[in-house]
Amino acid sequence: MKAIQDYYAEKYSHCYGCGRNNPQGHHLKSYPDGEQTIARFTVPEQYTGGVPEHVYGGMVASLLDCHGTASAAYFAAQNEGLSLDEELGRCRFVTASLKVDFLQPTPIATELVIRASLRAVEGRKVQLEMTMSAAGSITAKAEMLAVRLQN
């Protein structure tokens, strides 16, 4: 199944977090999952926080940010009755604001599950909420405001 990021136009596919055209990046992949979207990612050990067994804060934010902008495109397409091809052929979503609450340390070398839910679509703005979980326990929550950047 094609990930949401695989629909991004070539010129928008260089992101270190999720771009297929960035050879050194994380290549995060997000997918529709019922009413939500989902991404799974196991953080390599070099992206440790202050203590070696935990993911560093910037990486937690990065995964949430890339999953959030992909999810915003998906929710906007759903809202307008467009396919992902149609939606992402004309735009990309970028982050206007991201708030991350770090609830507990996020473990390294463990599969993380990142989920997004739509809160509201208003014109070119999409608001969504996200969670990051490890072994069924939520380690971080986030709120995002994403904005459509026209092609």
Added chain:
Amino acid sequence: MKAIQDYYAEKYSHCYGCGRNNPQGHHLKSYPDGEQTIARFTVPEQYTGGVPEHVYGGMVASLLDCHGTASAAYFAAQNEGLSLDEELGRCRFVTASLKVDFLQPTPIATELVIRASLRAVEGRKVQLEMTMSAAGSITAKAEMLAVRLQN
């Protein structure tokens, strides 16, 4: 001059964003600067966002996060009349919450200046505000709540 992060205990110095014991990381260094703290960093080209000339969102959040936790330790030490050696010998600050507002794209391969200002210290909690600037123009603003983790 020794950076704030250079006072972190060995066991807390593995962060990909700012740990001296992480050979692959960014090694962000934060310093006192009058009433504020400051860090300067030029983002290497692989950490691009969707378009190659801009920094990816996760990297913006990462630099703000690492500068923020270092700054929290510095402001807490100031508030209690402790040296950084004394403050960071007994604790490390971790992020409870980080909100980033992305005001405009942050350029790659340009020196970024990150500044933090204290908003409040209350027990083991420190609230601060930050800005990221490129060529004198603010590209992102942030609010952080950091919490002291006792040794």
